[in-house]
Every structure is written in C-alpha cells, then in structure tokens.
Amino acid sequence: MFPYHPQGYPFPYFNYQRVPHGYYYPPYSEGGWGWWHGALESDESRRLPEQQRLTFVLVHGSWADAHFWDGIAVVLRSQGHAVYTPEYAGHGTDPNKNVTHAMITKSVVDFIIKLNLREIVLVGHSFGGSVIQKVAEQVPDRIKRLVFWDAFVLKDSESVADELPPPTRQGFEQLRAGSKDDTIMLPFPLFRDLFVNTATLEEAKRFYTSVSPEPAKPLFEKLDLKAFYMLPTPKSYVYFYQDNVLPQGEGFGWNPHMSTRLGQFRLIVGDGDHFTDTRTRPDMVAKKLYEAGRD
Amino acid sequence: MFPYHPQGYPFPYFNYQRVPHGYYYPPYSEGGWGWWHGALESDESRRLPEQQRLTFVLVHGSWADAHFWDGIAVVLRSQGHAVYTPEYAGHGTDPNKNVTHAMITKSVVDFIIKLNLREIVLVGHSFGGSVIQKVAEQVPDRIKRLVFWDAFVLKDSESVADELPPPTRQGFEQLRAGSKDDTIMLPFPLFRDLFVNTATLEEAKRFYTSVSPEPAKPLFEKLDLKAFYMLPTPKSYVYFYQDNVLPQGEGFGWNPHMSTRLGQFRLIVGDGDHFTDTRTRPDMVAKKLYEAGRD
Amino acid sequence: MFPYHPQGYPFPYFNYQRVPHGYYYPPYSEGGWGWWHGALESDESRRLPEQQRLTFVLVHGSWADAHFWDGIAVVLRSQGHAVYTPEYAGHGTDPNKNVTHAMITKSVVDFIIKLNLREIVLVGHSFGGSVIQKVAEQVPDRIKRLVFWDAFVLKDSESVADELPPPTRQGFEQLRAGSKDDTIMLPFPLFRDLFVNTATLEEAKRFYTSVSPEPAKPLFEKLDLKAFYMLPTPKSYVYFYQDNVLPQGEGFGWNPHMSTRLGQFRLIVGDGDHFTDTRTRPDMVAKKLYEAGRD
16 A cells, blocks of 8 residues: 555646646657756856756754754855745744744745745755645645655644654653643753764754754644645655654654655655754755755 | 565575576685686786676666666676677567567567577666566576666566556556557656656756657566576665655565565665666666676 | 554653763753863864764674674774773684573673773674673663664564564574584575675675684574663664665664664664675774764
C-alpha cells in the first residue's frame, strides 16, 4: 500500500489543466521558457552560474524565529533571488505565546498578501511544513512551488505531535505540563544531540542562546488538510541525512515517511542535520533550496 | 522475516561448488589471482590507478536507448575496459513498439552470443534490472557478476508495475490507455522531478529530447524468475541516494527493498539521481559501476 | 509504535537528576564548561582545530582483534586524545576460543578498572555494541558517553544472531556446525562483498589475512539487558551508509532499526562501509568518532 492515499486523492501527475500556468512543458517542444532565455540575455547571468531568479518565502520551525534564515537569505540574495522571511504569531518579538496554528498561518498569509508576492517558492522547515500546508490552501494562486525541508507533511486531521515517537511525545507533554505559559522548552542535551548533532559544542551553545520556549498548543492541534491534498502545486522535499530529530524509518521520519504523502515530488538530499548548517554552511543550504525551488 | 525468501531459495554464501571458476578465494591463501598480477605487469597499469580490466555489458532502462550509456562508456573504455551497450527490441531505431519482455531479453542474449562475450559484468539500470534477471537465466556461464543500478529486482511472478506505488501505477495505466500504440510517454514535469531532479532545467530539457514513448506491455508482464533465484552468480547493487523514481522505504524502492532479494550482494552507494549523472558526471557513475563490478 | 519500548523504559530526555555530573546544561546559562575554556587557554589548542580532549576506549567486533583500531588510534592520539583498545577473551593471541559473552565483557571491564579509566567515551563496533551494552551496566559511573558504530544494540533477552536475517543466520549456523572448535569463519566472497565492499580486491585480500575464526557461542547467547535500558548515559550512533553487513531497512539493520532503541541519541553519518575505512581512511573514521564522542 502507498503510505497515504485517501479517498479522492487526485493523481497529481496528470491534472495538467490545474498545473500553474507556464509549468507544463509539452513533450518535444523547446519553446515557452521565456524567463530562462530572458535571464540568459543579460551579461551578468552569463558570468555567474546560471540561476533562475526566484522569489523565496522562508517559513521557520519551532524553537526558532525568522533570524533562523539570516545566513541563508544573505547567500540567496547575493545570487539575485528575492527572499522574504516572515515572522509569525508567538515567535520573535511577539510577547503573546498563547497562539493557535491558525494564527501562525494567518501571519504568513497576511505577509504574502500585504507585499503582494506572487510566483512564490514557499519553503517550510520542520514545524514550518505544517504551516506552508495551510498557507498553500489559502493563497494557492500565489505559489509556484512548495518546498519542504525536513518538514512535517501532515495527513488530513493529524497534528505535529501525532508524528512524534511516543517517548518523544510523552516527554514534550511532561515539559508542557511543567511550564507556566503552555510552552515547551528544549533542554540543552536534547537540543545538542537531536537538533545540532554535527555542531561543535561551542556552536551548539551559541545556537542555544537563540532558542526560546515554543508555544505548545499548535504542536498538538489537529489540522484539516483536505484542501491541501487537492492542490496541484508542484512540490519538493529537501532531506538532510544527518537530521535525527525524528527517527528515519520504522514508521517515522521526514523521508520517505512524510515526503511520500506529497505524491509526485522532487527529492533533493544533503548531508546536514536539523539546524547546524544554517550557520556553518548557509551556502550549502541555499544551494539545496535553490535546487528544490527552481523550475 | 527476511523480505523475500521463497521455498528452496539457496543460501548463496556457501554453495562454493557453484561459484564461477576462479571466484572463490580460499582463506589464508595469497595465490590464484592471475589476472591481477598480470595486470600489474604492464607499465601502463603501474602508471594508472590500479584497475582490473573488465568486460561490461550495459543494459539501459525505460524511456532511454543505448545512447544512455555514451558518456559512461567513454570513461570506462579510457580505463581499459571493454564496454558493450546492446540496444533491445522496441527501443532506439526499432520502429516496432509492439514488443514483449522476452523479445527484449532475446535482443541482449543474442548480442552476447553473437559477439561471444564471456566473463561479463552485466549491468542493468532501472527496468534493465528485470532484463538482466532474465538474461542471466539464459547465459549464466558467460556472466561473472550481475550489477543492478537503481534497478528492478523482481520476485518470481512479479511485473515491474507490481513494484510501483498504486498512484504511480494508476497514472501509468491512464497514460497507456490514452496512447495509440500501447506506449507510455513521461510528461515533462514528472520526468523533471523524478528522473532528473538534481539537474538544471536546461539539462532536464536537453535530456528530455532523447526521451521517447516506452512500450507499455513489458512493464506489466509477470515474469517467471524461479531459475534466476537459483543462480549462484555474484551480485552487486549500486544505489544513488537522490534517486526518487520510487519512494525509498515504506515497502517500496531500490535499496533495501529490492536489493535484499539478491541475498548476498555488494552494496555501492552514490549521491546521484536516476538519470542526470550519466551526462553531468559520467566519471562518477563509471567509478561506482567499476567498484560494483570488480572482483 | 516506537520500535522498542518495554515496560518501565524511562524517557531518557528528562531524567536530569540521573545525567552524569556536568552534562546537563541549564538553559540560558553560558557558564559551567570549565574543560572547554581550559582547553582554549593553551597555545596549542589555539593552533590546532578545536578539540576537546577525550578518553576513548575502543571495543572491536567479530572477525577482528584490537589491531582493528591501529590506524584510528594513531589519528586520535595525534589530536591529543587518550586511546585504549582492550583485547578481549577468545580474540587476539588468546588460544582459547571457548568463551562466553560474559567473559568478553569481563575482559573490557577488568581493563577499565585496572587502568582506573574515567570519563570514558566507550565505543563499540559491530558485535562490540553488545559488549559495550554489558560493560556499561557494570561500570556506568566511569562512562561519559556510549558510541555505537554500526553496532548491535540488542533488546533485552536478545542475541546478536536474533538480529540477522534468517538466511544469514542459517548460513552462520551451517558454518558453525562444520567447524571443529565451535567457531565461524567468514568465507572470502562474503567478507569481500559484505565487510569490505568499497575496498579494492588487493585491500580486501590484505584485510582478510587478519580475519580469524570467530567464537560462535557469544553470537547466539541471549543477553539480559534490563539494567542497560535504565542507564541515563548519553549515547551516540555512528552510521556508515555503505555498510551492508545487515540490510538497512525492512525490519533489519543498524540505523534506524537498532539505533532508535537507544531513545535519545546523537546521530553521525559517514559514507564508509563496515571495515575498509579503518585502513584506507582512518582520519575520516576518527573524525566521526570524535563528533560522536565530544560533549
């Protein structure tokens, strides 16, 4: 059995009438790629490695804020891409930790609409995967491609917590119960071994200073994702094989466990872990996100 | 349970009386490796990295023809290997697309016999895996080692289509039903994301010009493979970890799902995808095939 | 279901009262890392890449002896680490092959106590994983971290043989039955394809001269590991993705099949196989063991 195949799940490969304009490429034709030939006409793009100019919207995960993307955004912008890193409810400077998943989604949707962004490559990392699933439902026409990077792809009616191995979930429930404001704080040993396992201890400590308690509620909310699974939007999954936030196999994990729920998707693999490379190798991460996001 | 273990499946490790002559190496003995010492006697092989001279027969997969191997063959020949890339029925310049799996197998078997090839390293890529399974049944004494590269290893009485996730299979059935000559053509978006996911769009487009409709019937034929599973021929599996033509896990995929059916096999892993590296990094592919094929 | 979750299995993340002294790092505090700042005070550590000085005890696996570690120990010592490679019963120069798993464990425990080693990074490779599980039960206060490198992590009451695919197990049982001294010798073709698959044939032959028959009994002994699963000792798993001694998936293998039994663990991944890199790339292996072992 294919891992996730609800009733009425469309076979995404062949709904060409629903594929975003300009995406479907008729066999044997060489034309119709105006953006590309356009890009090649400038002198600059001849000197640089060929890069299609993309509009990235980068959505971070839990125990992070929009600065998570700082290094990667610098690299992508230096290559000519437009890069946006919206902050969302309950994170960054927002003092209110009492937020819902819908409020988080609304933050990103409002950001996209206010800036009138279009042809977006919408990237979600970790918990951000569940956010871009819901954002995509609300502004599908603005999205060129969805990119999940070691990110949750939830089934309809699932919560993020439903994808955690039982001991991890129980641990999170204990931490949640012990907090005064319904948040979960990662203890350093867990952060060090699961989120920044390839980092030096110094790097891990520096990273940890930017970790703050995560609003718990959105992790346990079950999401209606029926509309998401009807979207014909092209999708990619970036998987870093030293990422061990979830066990990779035995019924859990990023790839292939959750990635295959996307139906047809482009796979890009790197050798990083969950957090470290954003700081130590932002060029590597940027390269993988570009490979995932380009046409 | 071991994934595939039919009644009477021989434990391949210990049937030394059936191992091809010259392969079994008695413990603690240093002698008996004439080819090797011979190779080292020439001046040329002293200057080059040590390479055993092999005879490769390379069998391509679906949506490809023998030119699939062009770049890799150049590299392997430059290293002193003999390389053969037989075309098979329904492919290349053959105008007849109404072919069977047996006709395809016969093309390769006839090629091997006509050229009187022996001590072959027989490599199958993708669908070509099912072809070399059947070829090996017919000319076992000519084969030194079987190498499956992201290739189907079918169970007895299985078809290639049986190894596809249900949505992929249904999609192929739709495409087949819509064709006039019982073929399946890959739409570009599917080809781009599943077969050449790591390529640039330009590379993907260039590659796609060589893709032509694939005869459908051989993909759906169930094969009798009882004889294959009695062969003591040494086997290798080359797995590229960005290959996502099949999901890798959850009951599907190249490795370990199909590779483990080989019993004892030598695993070689690379970082490529299904098609791209044949053109962009033929030296990398050649190196992996050599590592899989050497004694 | 989480793969292994016996009754009473503690959720290791949150038992901080049981975490070895000095390991738990209170959120938002920058202090308390004396060893690190100490290390940075010397001129030498400023010139070298930053390395915490560790005490490694390296426990080899089957068909190997303590010389397995020679190259890796040279590299680690050159980086300032203390490295110990105890030999254990039935191996090396020990003429007695009639040993038990308990005797093997005792060899390592006695070695550690005799040399009064403390704050140990205890590394087990392959079968050595089951040894460090039992050693950890006996000298838990001396161990800073357990590192499993493509190593068995047995469930309570399991034997190493229980983790072998049935055909492999049957093959070993045949070899055992055919021996005069209750040992198992690896035939060269199996060793070459499963243990040193990435090696050249010359390297494989050279390696094979150091392989001697392995006492069979300890591989088939079921171990009481209840105490192991109560230990709060930090744990790491090093996985080399070309290691195919066990199939990696479908209910078998190093990672994630056995690694996830550790509960919370730090994952480090490399591109090697089971044996080859100890001789061809000891610096790579040393780097991965350091990444797994450091705080």
